[in-house]
Amino acid sequence: MVRTKELSDFQRGTVIGCHLSNKSVRQISALLELPRSTVSAVIVKWKRLGATTAQPRSGRPHKLTELDRRVLKHVARTNRPSSVATLTTEFQTASGSKVSTRTVRRELREMGFHGRAAAHKPKITKSGLQAVTVADDIKEKVKLDLPKVKGQLLIFGATNWDLIGRKEVPKAQAAFRNLGQNLWGPHRYGSMSDVQVSSVVSGPCAAHSLLITTEGKLWSWGRNEKGQLGHGDTKRLEAPKLIEALADEVVVAAACGRNHTLALTEGGTAYSFGENKLGQLGQGNQTDAVLSPALIQYNGQPLVKVACGAEFSMVVDCKGNLFSFGCPEYGQLGHNSDGKFIARAQRIEFDCETIARRVAIFIEKSKDSQVTPVPNVVVRDVACGGNHTLILDSQKRVFSWGFGGYGRLGHTEQKDEMVPRLVKLFDFPGRGASQIYTGYQCSFAVNEMGGLFFWGVTNTSRESTMYPKAVQDLCGWKVRSLACGKSSIVIAADDSTISWGPSPTFGELGYGDNKAKSSTTAQEVKTLDGVYTEQVVMGYAHCLVIARQDTPQEQEMLKKLPEYNPRTL
Incomplete structure (x- = not known):
């Protein structure tokens, strides 16, 4: 069999784009002047591997549908460790499809499973397939830098x-029911000063x-x-x-x-x-x-x-x-x-x-x-x-x-x-x-x-x-x-900290005790006046701030904020 010429990345991407536009294989084939078999192969490869670049040809077609492959993966995960014969029986019961143990072993190997059910050398792992997709043979070495920020935690x-x-x-955490509180304004962590x-x-x-x-x-x-x-x-x-x-x-x-x-x-x-x-x-x-x-x-x-x-x-x-x-x-x-x-x-x-x-x-x-x-x-x-x-x-x-x-x-x-x-x-x-x-x-x-x-x-x-x-x-x-x-x-912007949010809130806006608890419009956080905010981060209902403390004036402003020393069990 003569191997056909490989398509360019742009051609493969165009095939997938047409497929996502609900065009049929016949329509894509006519539009791009490509054989239907080639169009089908690109689409199937993309659905299975999430990639459009050429992969090594094994010469063996997949015998399972995409749905069957999902069922097989589920069976393998819920019956580990098991022999390939046991997994084949479980899969046939769950899917109604008749397959051989050889097919099951090959599919498991290509899905990234290891062990006796998928044992066969050379092993083909899912991460290996992705290494081919990335097409980078030589790993680079990097040394990433820390953020160029430093300050105190609020x-x-x-x-x-x-x-x-x-x-x-939850009942399992009942002992902690009364720990923690709503902090309505910025606090310094006492243990992190x-x-x-x-x-x-x-x-x-x-x-x-x-x-x-x-x-x-x-x-x-x-x-x-x-x-x-x-x-x-x-x-x-x-x-x-x-x-x-x-x-x-x-x-x-x-x-x-x-x-x-x-x-x-x-x-x-x-x-x-x-x-x-x-x-x-x-x-x-x-x-x-x-x-x-x-x-x-x-x-x-x-x-x-x-x-x-x-x-x-x-x-x-x-x-x-x-x-x-x-x-x-x-x-x-x-x-x-x-x-x-x-x-x-x-x-x-x-x-x-x-x-x-x-x-x-x-x-x-x-x-x-x-x-x-x-x-x-x-x-x-x-x-x-x-x-x-x-x-x-x-x-x-x-x-x-x-x-x-x-x-x-x-x-x-x-x-x-x-x-x-x-x-x-x-x-x-x-x-x-x-x-x-x-x-x-x-x-x-x-x-x-x-x-x-x-x-x-x-x-x-x-x-x-x-x-x-x-x-x-x-x-x-x-x-x-x-x-x-x-x-x-x-938000940290210019020399200010700004916040807003609808009710209910739990202090994450930082307006302070006996102040408004929520706001539908952007408001400056007056409790942080004079404090330069380097970074803000929010969890579900709490806010963390890195406050700059490079100068004596900034350090003095931070000392005026209350200190939070949480009670522990």
Whole structure:
């Protein structure tokens, strides 16, 4: 058999774009003047591997449908360890398909399973396939820098970590029911007064927090029911504590999901810990929890960015490639699938990604829903909301995908997007974006001119903003740092700190005792007058601030703030 000429990356991307526009194989073949078999092969490869680049040809076609492969993966995970004969029988019972043990073994091997059921040399692993997709034979070496920020940690908002976002404290945490309080104004952490902080980390779904010192040491505190603090246990912590397992590493960045955490070292490796039921730790399995930091399963170029949504994670390598893993329920992983399949008894489950998989295609949609692939996307930044994702590329374009409710994707509709879609407002000369941020149900971007844009919703009782709109209240302010929790927003701009958010709030706006508890418009935080805010970060209902203390005057202003010394058990 004569091997046909390989298609260019642009041709392959065009095939996928036409496929996403609901064109048939026959129509695509006629439009691009390609054989139908070639068109079908490109589409099948993209659906299976999330890639359009050429892979080594094995000469053996897949004998299972995509649905059968999902069922087989589910059977393998729920019956480990088992022989291939046992798994074949279980699979045939669950799917009704008749296959040989040889086919099952090959499929398991190609899905990344190891052990006697998948044993066959040479082993083909899912991470190996992705290494081919990235097409980088030589790994680069990087040394990432810590943020060029240092200051003192301040906190305000809710600190009863087990109660945040809940009606009552779980029975397992009943002993902590009366710990923590609502801090209505900024407080200094008493135990951290001598620690120079370089970065603070939390997330709109998180009730735990992290800080990175100027020496690159990672500290954590807050809710810890799934081991997301990384201390090898599930004990809640009221104040920051050094993560001993990472004491020998220089950590430069981190991210918090609902109950999981990612940490990035200066060498470009990523550790994960916490809940892993949906594969959000990227360690190649689905377990209840991982209590101590462990490396993610990844064999590509060094990583430079990490981000977490509620139950999923994103990482970016030094070449600008984006990888995702975790729960795909709303398409937030960007692999053109929500991962749903029907298990036993008509129960819907999700085919979660348990190792880092490259996001292979980026698209643009016209008003009449025509899809065009966007080539040459080099990712520079990534931000995750509860169930949606934003990225900023090297051309200052913004893409969004995932759950589309309340307009948080900025595409003028509430439809979920399964692959990264271009936000058109920022795709014009001189109007590109320079910063991106996400809240639980909203998104922000700062354009090249310094203008702040918002879309989505913070108050679900009000009308949604379906596409990026300028925040007029902050026109002329130079935004340095922005954070959004469940519904509240805090911004560091010029020499001020600004916040607003609807009721109910728990002190995360920082207005102070006996002051307004909420605001529908942007207000300066008077309790921080004279304090220069380097960085702001929000959890579900608390706010963390790095306050500069370079001069005696700044140190004196900070000493005037009350000190928070939480009670512990």
